[in-house]
Amino acid sequence: MKRKVIQIADSTQLISLPRKWAKKLNIKKGDEIEVVEDNDKLIISTKSSAIELMRTSLDITGFEEIIPRLLHSFYKNGFDEVELLFKDPKVISKIQKSLRDEMIGFEIVEQRPGSCLIKTIAGTNRNEYDSVLRRTFILLKLMFEGIVESLEKRDISQIQDLKLQELTNNKYTGFCRRVINKFGIRKDYPAIEYCIVEWLEKIADQAKYLCSFILESKENIKINKTTLNLYKRVLKLLNISYEVYYHFDLKKAKEGFLERKKIIREALPLFNKSESKRHIHYIVCITQIIADIIGFEYQLGIKNQKTSNLF
Structure with a gap:
């Protein structure tokens, strides 16, 4: 789909939104939409189509030896919140070490007996x-x-x-x-x-x-x-x-x-x-x-x- 650029004054350039797309999402005059620069692309979205947080929960009892691999999988796949359930409180130190050593912005934000919650504390840019x-x-x-x-x-x-x-x-x-x-x-x-x-x-x-x-x-x-x-x-x-x-x-x-x-x-x-x-x-x-x-x-x-x- 191609759009012609409209020049307004010296510093403003406009393009029109596809009518079918705008009608489908009920976009009206005065509504705000999100525009993200991605090098030579512009990504246009409504708030309703924004990326949702990815959450999951896993009982890691019996899988203590592969905790780093499990955490890496969650991290690399884009999860924002991960709740880990466990019986052995000693696994916390292994979880903390793996997060600290190898994952940017992924940290334990809540810890209770038998569980911890990991979140992305800095958005992935x-x-x-x-x-x-x-x-x-x-x-x-x-x-x-x-x-x-x-x-x-x-x-x-x-x-x-x-x-x-x-x-x-x-x-x-x-x-x-x-x-x-x-x-x-x-x-x-x-x-x-x-x-x-x-x-x-x-x-x-x-x-x-x-x-x-x-x-x-x-x-x-x-x-x-x-x-x-x-x-x-x-x-x-x-x-x-x-x-x-x-x-x-x-x-x-x-x-x-x-x-x-x-x-x-x-x-x-x-x-x-x-x-x-x-x-x-x-x-x-x-x-x-x-x-x-x-x-x-x-x-x-x-x-x-x-x-x-x-x-």
Whole structure:
């Protein structure tokens, strides 16, 4: 549906509302409607069509071990209020830790014997999506740069701090997935966007596991030049992914796909060498995840641009 813009004086522009839509919702002169800016879109709604609060209640007795996963599911799916029922009062500390470490603006607001109520105390601002996602990319790049630098210097002093950055990544990616599920985003293909965010979290998970492995023994930070070079190329691949997402270029995406093949081809034979086996495992896993992200970025790129603009 198209509408012509009407110019009033120098600073005001108007468009008319579709008659059928306005009549259906009984919109009359003087009524207020809500207009939300969403980048290149305007979302127009009446108060009656505003997003309702999502509420739920769950008895978590017997599911104490998976409390973080349950809370993450509620958070990412856009729930605003969650009542948890339980028998063991000790679970409160686990709930509080999970909320504090990994969920932005989701907190316990009411606590009684056998139950607690969790609410969103700060509204989820969909306009923050782009800035939070960019911070996610940058955080991952810095995290991996720090790991590569530590491996090159054979210095574990910053590895523990790098490992903890995975929690921040969880906050960022959890927020982004909440926005996608609750509001949708400016992208026309939210499912692809969701997959990109999901895999960004998986990279941080693998980086955390790598940090844990390095901290197990001082010997684990001693790697040969071949393995170190592979890590540096994984970092390069991560940078390519960042560039392809924000400035799509088919040639750059192709470079990423080809680099992934080279890394895997050179890494797999090293599995036979016991001193490199665990490191090669992380190199292969992270490489494949990044390549999958570039694949999703490729899908977004070709959908959002005309073929003539791809090259």
